[in-house]
Amino acid sequence: MLEVKQISKVFHKNGVPFEALRDVNLEVHEREFVSIIGPSGCGKSTLFNIIAGILPPDGGSVMVQGKDVTGKTEACALMPQKDLLFPWRKVADNTILALQIAGMKKKEAREKVEPYFSIFGIDGTQELYPAQLSGGMRQRASLLRTVVQDRPVLLLDEPFGALDSMTRTELQDWLLDIWQKQKWTVILVTHDIKEAVYLSDRVYVMTPSPSRVQEVISIDLPRPRTPEITMTTEFVKYEARLKHAFGKKESSEEGNT
Amino acid sequence: MKNNKTSVRCDSVRSLNVSASKKGGLQQAVRNGAPAVLGILFVFVIWEVAVNVTHVSVDVLPSPTRVFRMLLVNRDKFWMHLIPTLQETLIGLGATILVAVFISVLCDFLPTVRKFVYPILVVSQTVPVIVIAPLMVIWFGYGLFPKIIVIVLVTFFSIAVALTDGFDSTEPETVNLLRSMGATKWQQFYYVRLPASLPSFFTGLRIAITWSVTAAIFGEYVGAERGLGIFMQICKNDFRTDLVLGSVIIISAVSLILFGVVAILRRLFIPWAAVAKAGAKK
Incomplete structure (x- = not known):
């Protein structure tokens, strides 16, 4: 449905090149909920802006429903971190x-x-x-x-990142519920491991810069999910696996992410 | 104990203000205006008493009662001179807004133009009006036009800067969001930058409106056929201090009224500002 192929991006800051993305590949199926997680500054936002069509990549392409939409904004709808109403x-x-x-x-x-x-x-x-x-x-x-x-694809850029934890939990439950009814095709960027496991069908784990896909983990938890699922051993296993993939550095921050 | 009391009072005043703003600004205006009126009255009383006690000559300092009596007696004359001053002020301000909007929108769309224009704007502010105003009389005579130029020169900077700041207050994330929706440059301006600049614009207008009255008076002072500025000049030369002070009172009243008009316009054009402010307090 959506295919991101071999995307690369290099920024130049004061003449010094900075490689943000290297050969990133990503695939999202129709009506699938995919999350991208990775440490801060790993180029998640850059990747997002490229998928959204507002930033041209240096190499690679973005295809949606078989159509090349690289650098075009027609395929994706963006939800920013701040509400920006x-x-x-x-x-x-x-x-x-x-x-x-x-x-x-x-x-x-x-x-x-x-x-x-x-x-x-x-x-x-x-x-x-x-x-x-x-x-x-x-x-x-x-x-x-x-x-x-x-638009065919919804891009959610850490939509709950700026909320207090009570509201965040409430909105995660709400998003899970509404997505299971509406079945949009969603890509969610987050650094909240629990959120990624709870909501997603698959999770892409990114490495720090230059950013590439480190691992793709399928979350084979049954649907429809309810908040109780977070207490099952299956869920906790996925959380542990993601935490491991995410690297030890991030696990210390787990309390506030 | 004392501190506790005051803080409680502040809170209740704030909540009253919020409820008043819902009912319409009248009650609130009275509540906010009362201390100002009392303060001015107090100054007049002191002035009256001082004049009566010291028996100072009427050429030097007439009592406020005399000033007001003379205002009434000479009301036709004051009215005759007030009209051109008002005309200049409003036309001048209108011209300022047109020029400022044109230039700041141009600068917003064309950053290169901005690099050229901005220094000129700043330099224009360093030229003293005291020099410009007499020159205008030499170049353009005693009519309306030289006054308009003086007013534009004095007030235009505050509005141009306010607009530029307002346009720039748009966050990059907002620009990204709009671009993802497929908005053109013009649509980004129309849907975001323009409405976002309104609060800042009205702040600039509030400054500009008081300055434009002063600038009109000054423009007349150095040469005019009619207007409060030239009237004050004539009265001063005749040692009619009472009429000079009468003019001052009229000028202040006009400035205050125009200030109030701007406040009302602000409410009409940006009704959401009061809501946003109340929301931020919560």
């Missing part, structure tokens, strides 16, 4: 931003997003300003803004 737009108007950019009339776009509000559990917030919403609610609206673009 505009304070001057009401919540509903924020969610239709991409539709308006694509040329849809405001009224038509509002009608299109309306049914999603109850599905996303934020019904009643349409006419509020983002500042009146909690952090968790804002992330839901942010995901809604991503989903309504009707």
Whole structure:
């Protein structure tokens, strides 16, 4: 469905080359939930921006549904780490931003997003300003803004990274639930091992720079999953395996990631 | 104990303010305005008493009651001179906004232009108005045009800088998000940079509006046919201190009213700013 082939990227900082990505290969199937984890600064965001089409790679290609979309933004919808909802737009108007950019009339776009509000559990917030919403609610609206673009692939860039742990857990449960109903094709970047195991079908583990794929781990836990699954031995085994792959350095940070 | 009391009071005032802003700004305006009015009244009382006690000559310092009486007696004359001053102020400010918007948008889209224009802007601010204003009279005469130029020169920097800062307040992540949605440069400007610049723009406008009144008066002071600036000049030469002070009071009142108008416009154009502020306090 989505194929990332032999992607490489070198940045030049003050004339000094810095190799961010080397021959990265990645594959995502239709309706699959894939996570990418790796240490900070391992080029996850660079890879993401390349997949999203807003950063041209130095080599390699991105194919979606058999079509070359390298450097094109048409295939993927991006959900950033910060919600980036505009304070001057009401919540509903924020969610239709991409539709308006694509040329849809405001009224038509509002009608299109309306049914999603109850599905996303934020019904009643349409006419509020983002500042009146909690952090968790804002992330839901942010995901809604991503989903309504009707792009084949959703790219979630550490969407819960800036939330407090209670809200994060709540939103992970929520995302799991809504994804199992909607079955979007998702790539999630995270540095939270538990989150990766809990949500994903497969997890890509990246190495530090120059970044490449170190290991791909299939999470063969049954679906639909519920929060109880995190207490099973299977789950803990996957967590341990990922932690091992992730390297000992990161395991010390496990408490706050 | 004392500290406790004050902090409790502050909290209740804040919550009252929030509820007032929901009902409409009137109550809040009265509450915020009352101390200012009392303060000014207090100054007038002191002034009145001082003049009566010291029996200072009316040419040097007339009492406030006399100033106000003369304002009333000469109201037609004041009105006649107020109109051109107001005209200059508003036209000048309008011209400033047009010029500032044009230049800052141009700089935003074309970074190369910015490199050329920015130094000129800064240099234009170092030229003293005291020199410029008389030159304008020499070059363009006593009409409206030289005053407009003086006003634009004085006020335009604050608005141009406010707009530029406002445009630049957009985060790179936001730009990435918009690009991922396929937004063109123009759409990025229209959907993000422009609305994001509004709060900053109104801050600049608030500064510019008081300066533009001062600049109009100054432009007239060095040469005009009518206007409060030239009227003050004439009255001063006639030792009519009461009329000079009367003009000062009118000028202050006009500035305050224009300041208030900007505040109202700000509320109308960016209703979300109050919400965002209340949200941030939470």
